[in-house]
Amino acid sequence: xxxxxxxxxxxxxxxxxxxxxxxxxxxxxxxxxxxxxxxxxxxxxxxxxxxxxxxxxxxxxxxxxxxxxxxxxxxxxxxxxxxxxxxxxxxxxxxxxxxxxxxxxxxxxxxxxxxxxxxxxxxxxxxxxxxxxxxxxxxxxxxxxxxxxxxxxxxxxxxxxxxxxxxxxxxxxxxxxxxxxxxxxxxxxxxxxxxxxxxxxxxxxxxxxxxxxxxxxxxxxxxxxxxxxxxxxxxxxxxxxxxxxxxxxxxxxxxxxxxxxxxxxxxxxxxxxxxxxxxxxxxxxxxxxxxxxxxxxxxxxxxxxxxxxxxxxxxxxxxxxxxxxxxxxxxxxxxxxxxxxxx
Amino acid sequence: xxxxxxxxxxxxxxxxxxxxxxxxxxxxxxxxxxxxxxxxxxxxxxxxxxxxxxxxxxxxxxxxxxxxxxxxxxxxxxxxxxxxxxxxxxxxxxxxxxxxxxxxxxxxxxxxxxxxxxxxxxxxxxxxxxxxxxxxxxxxxxxxxxxxxxxxxxxxxxxxxxxxxxxxxxxxxxxxxxxxxxxxxxxxxxxxxxxxxxxxxxxxxxxxxxxxxxxxxxxxxxxxxxxxxxxxxxxxxxxxxxxxxxxxxxxxxxxxxxxxxxxxxxxxxxxxxxxxxxxxxxxxxxxxxxxxxxxxxxxxxxxxxxxxxxxxxxxxxxxxxxxxxxxxxxxxxxxxxxxxxxxxx
Numbered sequence: 196x197x198x199x200x201x202x203x204x205x206x207x208x209x210x211x212x213x214x215x216x217x218x219x220x221x222x223x224x225x226x227x228x229x230x231x232x233x234x235x236x237x238x239x240x241x242x243x244x245x246x247x248x249x250x251x252x253x254x255x256x257x258x259x260x261x262x263x264x265x266x267x268x269x270x271x272x273x274x275x276x277x278x279x280x281x282x283x284x285x286x287x288x289x290x291x292x293x294x295x296x297x298x299x300x301x302x303x304x305x306x307x308x309x310x311x312x313x314x315x316x317x318x319x320x321x322x323x324x325x326x327x328x329x330x331x332x333x334x335x336x337x338x339x340x341x342x343x344x345x346x347x348x349x350x351x352x353x354x355x356x357x358x359x360x361x362x363x364x365x366x367x368x369x370x371x372x373x374x375x376x377x378x379x380x381x382x383x384x385x386x387x388x389x390x391x392x393x394x395x396x397x398x399x400x401x402x403x404x405x406x407x408x409x410x411x412x413x414x415x416x417x418x419x420x421x422x423x424x425x426x427x428x429x430x431x432x433x434x435x436x437x438x439x440x441x442x443x444x445x446x447x448x449x450x451x452x453x454x455x456x457x458x459x460x461x462x463x464x465x466x467x468x469x470x471x472x473x474x475x476x477x478x479x480x481x482x483x484x485x486x487x488x489x490x491x492x493x494x495x496x497x498x499x500x501x502x503x504x505x506x507x508x509x510x511x512x513x514x515x516x517x518x519x520x521x522x523x524x525x526x527x528x529x530x531x532x533x534x535x536x537x538x
Numbered sequence: 539x540x541x542x543x544x545x546x547x548x549x550x551x552x553x554x555x556x557x558x559x560x561x562x563x564x565x566x567x568x569x570x571x572x573x574x575x576x577x578x579x580x581x582x583x584x585x586x587x588x589x590x591x592x593x594x595x596x597x598x599x600x601x602x603x604x605x606x607x608x609x610x611x612x613x614x615x616x617x618x619x620x621x622x623x624x625x626x627x628x629x630x631x632x633x634x635x636x637x638x639x640x641x642x643x644x645x646x647x648x649x650x651x652x653x654x655x656x657x658x659x660x661x662x663x664x665x666x667x668x669x670x671x672x673x674x675x676x677x678x679x680x681x682x683x684x685x686x687x688x689x690x691x692x693x694x695x696x697x698x699x700x701x702x703x704x705x706x707x708x709x710x711x712x713x714x715x716x717x718x719x720x721x722x723x724x725x726x727x728x729x730x731x732x733x734x735x736x737x738x739x740x741x742x743x744x745x746x747x748x749x750x751x752x753x754x755x756x757x758x759x760x761x762x763x764x765x766x767x768x769x770x771x772x773x774x775x776x777x778x779x780x781x782x783x784x785x786x787x788x789x790x791x792x793x794x795x796x797x798x799x800x801x802x803x804x805x806x807x808x809x810x811x812x813x814x815x816x817x818x819x820x821x822x823x824x825x826x827x828x829x830x831x832x833x834x835x836x837x838x839x840x841x842x843x844x845x846x847x848x849x850x851x852x853x854x855x856x857x858x859x860x861x862x863x864x865x866x867x868x869x870x871x872x873x874x875x876x877x878x879x880x881x882x883x
Contacts, residue, residue, distance in 0.1 A: 238747040353838045354611075383610035383774065385835045388818035392834055410748055413777075413820030417827030436824045454752035456781030458804065458819045459826070465759075466781070468752030472717050 200372060200404050201227040201250070206264030208242070208249045211257060215477040219245040221428035222263070224503075227372065232398065232405040234419030234436070236412060236451075240473055242428035243408045247374050251291050252281050268372070287317040290370040294377040296357035300349040306333075307345030310364050317368045332363040336393055355386035359393065369401065376408045391418060412451060416440060424448050427474055427484040430503065434510035443528075444512040444520050446489045453527050467527055483515075491516045491523070563598035564736060564768050565622070570595050570631035572614075572621045576843065590842050591617040593792035594631070596869070599736070604762065604769040606783030606800065608776055608815070612839055613789040615772045616660075619738040622770065623655055624648055635736070653683045656729035660741035662721035666713040672699070672724055673709030679731040698727040703757060719750035726757065730765070738770045743778065755782060776819045780804055785875075788812045791850045792842055794869075798876035808872065808883040810857045849881065857882045 208220040220242040227233050235243045248254050250266050252273060266273040273284060293299040301309060310332060311325035320328065326345065333341035336359040349357055358378055365373055375394070379387040391414065398405055409415050415422060415436070422439050424432040424447065432445035443449045453467035471488040474480060483489070483496040495515050503511040514520060573588035592614040599605045607615045621628050624640050633640045635655065640648065656679075659665035666675055676695045680686055686694050696706035702723040713721055722742060729737055739758065743751040759782065761767060773779050779786055780800050787797040788811065796809040807813045814833040821827060835854045840846055846853050852862040859882060867881045 238749060355838055384776070384818040385610065385814060386838070387820075388832050388834055391820075392832065411820065412748075412822035416822050416824045417820055417830075440822065440824050451748060452822065454749050455822060456752075456755070456777045457823075458777045458780055458816065458821055460781070466752040466756055468756055469749035470753070472719070472750075 198229050199226050200229045200231075200269065201406075202265070202267040203246075203250065204265045204267070206246060206249060206266065207262050208245050208254060208259060208264075209262060210259050212477075217476045218479055219428055219476060220249065221479070223423075223425075223428075223430050225423055225430060225433065227404050227406060229371070230398075230402050230404055231421065232407060232419045234415035234422040235406060235408045235425060236410065236415055236422055237425035238410055238473065240427070240476065241425040243425045244376055246425075247291070247376060247406060247408060251285060251289065251374065252276075253285075253291075283317075286313050286370075287368045288370055289372045289374065290365040290368065291374040291376065292358075292361050292365040292378045295381055296354055296361050297381070299361060300357060302349055305346050305348055306352070306360055310345075310360070310367060313364065313367050328367070329363075332367055333360070335366070335397065336360070336363045337389070338363075355382055355389060358382060358386075358390055362390070362393065362397075366397065366401070370403060372404045372406065374406045374408070377410070378407075379414060380409070380411070387414070394418070412440075412455060424451075427476060427479065429484060429500075429513060431485070431513045432511065433503065434507070438507065438510050442507065442510070442521075443524065444506045444510065444517040445514045446491045446516075446520055447485050448512075449520060449524050449527055450488070483513075490527075491519050562600065564601045564636065565599040565770075566632070566634040567598070567618075567622060568596050568632040568634070570618065570621060570633065571629045572617050572626055573629045587843050590792050590845060592621060593842075593845070595787075595789070595792075595794045596631075597787055597794060597797060599768060599770060601735070601768055602762075602766055603784040604771050604782055606779035606786040607770060607772045607789060608774060608779050608786060609789035610774060610815075610839060612791075612842065614792040614842070615774075615789050616740050618789070619657070619740050619770060619772050623652075623657055623738055625657075650683075653679075653685075653732040654734050655736045655738070656732065656734040657738045657740060658722075658725050658729050658742045661745050662718050662725055663745070665725055666721055668713055671710050671712055672704075672716075675713070675724060676709075676727045676731055679728060683732050685732065694731070695727075698731055699724075701730065701761070702727045703753075717750075718746050719753055722746060722754055723757070726754075726761070730761065733765070734767070736768045736770070738772070740772045741774070742771075744773065744775065751778070758782065776816060788815065791839060791845050793850060793879065794877075795851065795880070796876075796878045798874075802874070802876055808876070808878045809851075809880050810855050810882070811851050814856075849879075 204224050205222045206220055207222050210217040210219060223246055237243045249261060261274060268289065307329055310329040314320045314325040314328055329345055330341045333344065338344055338356060338359055352360065379390050407415060407418055419436050421435050423430045424445065426447050432448050443452060450469035454469055456466060469488050474484050480486060482498055483500050486492050486496050493516060501513045501515045503513045506512045506517050570592055571594055572592040573590050575585045576587045576589060577583040578586045595618060607618060609615045620626050622633050628641050673695050676698055677691055680691055680694060695709055699706045699708060704720060704723050743754050746754060762769060771779065771782055783800045786800045786803045787794045790811050796812045807816055814835050817833045833856065837854055840853055848864045849862040849867050852858045861881050867879050869877060869879045871877055
């Protein structure tokens with residue numbers, strides 16, 4: 196077995212607002228091994244981005260606060276580090292790529308300046324070395340005429356190219372862990388294919404671990420080794436990718452799979468949406484947060500929030516009725532299971 | 539519900555006559571162009587170039603069908619939808635709705651026609667006036683078109699809210715009190731208010747969360763069945779378009795490059811761009827993803843100000859041959875209403 200790189204234990208993040216305390220992340224525990232790709236899947240407000248921003252210590256406090264939790268990275272609890280010590284980790288050993296390439300680059304600085312900044316700061320390079328490395332990095336993410344493009348400003352790049360620049364910046368200090376927050380969501384599918392292709396290649400070449408945040412089950416199916424499904428600040432199911440898609444055992448995961456149309460399926464089958472809306476994060480129910488929208492719910496779900504329970508080989512689900520889900524799932528997902536794949 | 543394709547002569551730039559025996563299309567678009575001028579100068583503005591957002595598209599929409607219009611951002615699919623509804627006046631070409639060319643209509647006649655054609659917008663946060671109550675928003679088209687008044691109007695609004703799956707007692711609430719999916723339902727109720735036959739759906743679900751998207755797709759399908767609606771469904775998500783459409787048109791840089799029924803498009807795509815686009819769409823199944831071969835296109839979409847000479851796709855096309863750089867391919871029928879614009883296939 197490979198070594199554990201990141202060990203997150205019982206992490207909670209809250210925001211104090213006028214309307215009350217928003218419980219964004221409610222005690223998540225998971226690990227990432229060296230060289231592994233972990234997918235973090237969930238809808239807006241499920242806490243996937245906030246949990247990762249907490250790992251990076253990028254939550255503004257106040258209004259944010261972290262009432263409990265440990266984020267152990269290479270034996271060090273990142274939450275206990277001073278700001279100065281954290282700066283040595285952030286961008287250096289753990290890097291993050293953000294969703295929106297249009298707003299996360301500084302419009303008044305050249306691409307070159309923005310890439311070399313981290314290199315000079317973290318790697319102690321001088322200007323020439325840093326520039327040389329920046330050219331290498333841009334070439335690595337397939338930017339043509341890399342040398343000339345270093346002196347261009349972000350507005351001279353297309354969306355896909357900006358996202359590639361962001362990835363190059365993320366990789367600049369050869370981090371052991373790259374956190375990618377919906378890096379392809381703002382992009383077109385053909386550009387998305389370019390980016391996932393680059394990331395797959397680089398992961399192989401550089402041997403780093405990746406946490407890939409997304410709401411798109413399609414993208415993650417081809418990328419991740421393991422997946423955490425999040426809902427209203429909880430991890431509700433976690434398993435290896437193939438196991439999760441073949442054998443989903445949480446009603447929310449089943450619901451997600453049932454509600455997306457697939458390219459390899461025709462028009463006939465009706466989608467099975469998840470009715471209703473996610474709960475208000477200010478007033479979370481005492482029982483299961485998915486109760487209101489769940490078709491498998493029982494009295495117990497209303498009273499007690501289920502913890503993650505082992506339901507298979509390295510497969511955990513936070514559902515009291517996972518056996519019922521196992522039985523009825525194929526009926527709900529008939530469209531995804533029985534249909535042959537189009538050529 | 540597959541609409542028989544009557545081999546419409548889509549290459550013809552002439553207005554189809556009403557005596558045409560095969561003519562049963564609800565909407566006929568012929569050689570539609572929309573250019574946006576780029577101007578320079580402050581006081582005396584002069585035109586220096588055009589953004590050729592839509593550059594000659596032709597297609598028919600048949601009653602009761604859903605025609606999907608897909609393409610990447612900037613390919614002109616939204617502009618096409620808006621130009622059809624005359625929200626932009628076309629630079630060139632015809633939009634014939636029930637035998638009348640909308641581009642030629644005077645604004646008063648056009649306004650009357652609008653009760654037959656409606657639009658559902660992409661962004662449910664920007665397309666509802668935050669200062670109007672839901673009741674006023676849905677009632678506005680009823681007032682504009684003088685359809686019902688007073689108590690009847692209120693009843694109609696409540697009925698509409700019920701039709702789209704909202705509580706009819708919500709009429710005094712404001713848009714900010716609703717979630718994205720609920721707001722999109724309000725937008726749909728507003729479009730339905732005037733009993734239209736034809737609705738342009740401009741990316742109606744792309745701003746919504748995955749679990750909510752399916753709710754809206756199902757609602758649109760139910761409404762189509764119930765009221766016999768015809769949709770032009772604009773989207774960038776090919777999986778959604780395949781699910782909802784009877785026929786699909788693929789756009790690239792202001793032109794339609796391929797048009798056929800959705801089964802054929804997905805099982806037997808002919809245009810190299812369609813193939814690349816389809817291969818790039820991820821499928822939520824790791825076993826399939828493992829085995830798939832992707833066609834990765836190089837580079838980005840060229841600027842619509844200066845589209846490439848010859849075939850517009852030749853700069854990124856894996857199959858390009860010398861002629862593609864020189865001559866624009868013709869829009870031709872390869873059989874069974876399968877249209878494609880390519881030299882190679």
